[in-house]
Amino acid sequence: MMAQTANLGHGMGENPETKDWLDISSHDLCQLQQLYPQLSGQQTILWRSPRPFSAALLLQVDAQVYFVKRSSRLFRRVQDLQQEHQLIRYLDAQGIAVPQILHAHDGATAVELGEWSYEVHEKAHGVDPYANQISWKPFFYAEHAAKAGKKLAELHLAAKYYPVTQGRGAKQLISNQDLLESENIHLAILQRIQNSPALSAYFADKVLDSVWLNQLATVHEKIKRTIQQAPKIWTHNDFHASNLLWSDSSDAAEISMVIDFGLADRCSAIYDLAVAIERNFIDWLALEQGPDLYIDEAGLAAFVQAYIAQAGFSSALEMLPELIKIVHSDFALSELEYFVGITQNFKHADAAYYDWMIAHTAWFFQPQGQQFCQKLAQLIQPYRMLEP
Template sequence: MSNTHYAHGLGNELKLPDWPGIRMPELQRVLAQFPTAGVPQHILWHSPRPFSAAAEVRTTRGILFVKRHHQSVRSISDLAEEHKFIDHLRKKHLPVADILKTQDGETSVADDIWTYEVHQAGRGLDLYRDSPSWTAFRCPAHAFAAGTMLANLHKAAADFHAPPRHTRLLVANYRIFGTATPLDTLAAELQGRPALARFLTGRPWKADIRERLIDPFHPKAFALLRNEPSLRTHGDWHASNLLWSSPGEASTVTTILDFGLSDQTFALFDLATAIERNLISWLDAERGTPPVCNLEQLDALLHGYSSVTPLSNEALNKVSALLPLVHADFALSEIEYFAGILSNETDALIAYDLYLLGHADWFRQEGGKKLLSHLNELARQTA
């Protein structure tokens, strides 16, 4: 196997990864701390996902998925919060990957500047392993299956009780834009988020956010969503974070992966995130083509969800109001990651211009208006 692998960037092209790939010597050190791991034999695959390094590894006891984080991104306590939620879902018979434990019962270990977690390989086919976020399902049937499993996750999470994630970095939530005064909330948070504060200094961020996110979308979203029941949610419900029973249209979801962005939000936030992640062709913009929403797959996703938890006209109106803002808190976190952890001003600016602001702008253009109109029509039909 070549020592060179590539990672997903912010656009269509693969790039050299921000983090060095996992190698055999570190696997030998790390897996020795997990009694059930076995001895590593071969690295089968390097994940192209950003934000961390991960690899599929064959050992003398089977196939494992090893994920390595820089400690400034995820500490042992950060991972423990994720793993506690995964363990709860497992006890509720949700299909999640088993997490290996050390002899001391820990689910992650530190080594030098890194933090490692080790999972058993999930059951099923990794049909979307090379698909970046913002790419669609293969077919409407997969969208239906994903919607069904998302609703099952929300039912299983209903009695999970834990505080919000302690980290503000690379988690998906609605902590800022879900408040009555997002600009004031963000300004107060900047005191404890110096990298984000440095990036925003000298930019007209207050005017940008007010004119392009708050004024067009926030009053309606806040009025409709201010009392949503709190729920621990997945935060990154994309086809590539699911394993599948078969390649065809009869496929069902067999394993749920990657709870790294998970945080305390509410069910409709996760549903809106699933629409934003899978069904809007954001990457078309890089090719000079306006993004569009796959409305057939949107209907299938919503029908799948409704087959478990019916969506009322009120719920659909809330999703419509939330969609232009559902990305915004995470976009700020991504800016903080690029500007602070990686010192990558170029990608931080892309995240600001094209992600934070640009995705909101799209909802005032033809494609976005068509999506929101479609949801509003579904709501009228449901009433």
């Protein structure tokens, strides 16, 4: 059921908006107690997440604290969540600090109640200085960015031998490189629209922006062979400051845990790296005020250098300055489909198309965007020259 309350959370811009999903209620928690015996006891809600796409909270039960997350079954079924949980358990076994997932009374790590899918985690260890930070804002310190770059490399190295070779089962609100792997990105977009009732309805009275399509095609021709040949691993695909927990709030803090694998899928490391850069170092939310955005150059340099130092140099890195221009396209199209077909929020749908898909790509063809790509190339160049 869509929310009609005044509860506010993150939207598509900088200002809080009414949440698309109702908060988890006391009645919901009572029902959940019947499936998770760990939730039986005196319950106190400590915090509600402002993040979109789901409803989530921290719940204290007697002396224990749990993270409870609820998603609509329209786009996250139990088997979709269990796919995430299997990856999380594997990364945990490889020494990556990730949330501990609770099992329901039947042994399952996710349950369905009515129209919802639920998962319950132990409270993640660490401090969350970015708890209320919107995804598109930079790290508070370059030192944090460096720790994050190293951690992303560690994730990629840990996932290298994950034996699951089938990709994500979920078809809605996903992040992957399918469009980028296509032979013709324009035709791939048209096919995606044709196969989706929601996208077909949205574009029924629209002509796809020709300038945008030409920009996509120009970049895609340069990177498609490399992205097609890049080795596949399971990647996070939503690696930004607010999906990390820290030992404390200082600039010297260490990362204590990586959270929220809701967009994980089988992609390439270079795709995940490009997504992380695009999400963390460009202040996209200021784009409506003009093309000159705040760029966290110190954080960008620290992040990229720390990543390469940990993961090593790969020839695929050389396409990063081009890939970054269109890496957002697949998720933005998926987000658009979600807004039209599931939440029916057409204001958000228009933002996904005009402000994210089109305007983000266009920015990279403007002077500041070109300078950003040149900066990326300069950061990578010394490592390429060190290769034998």
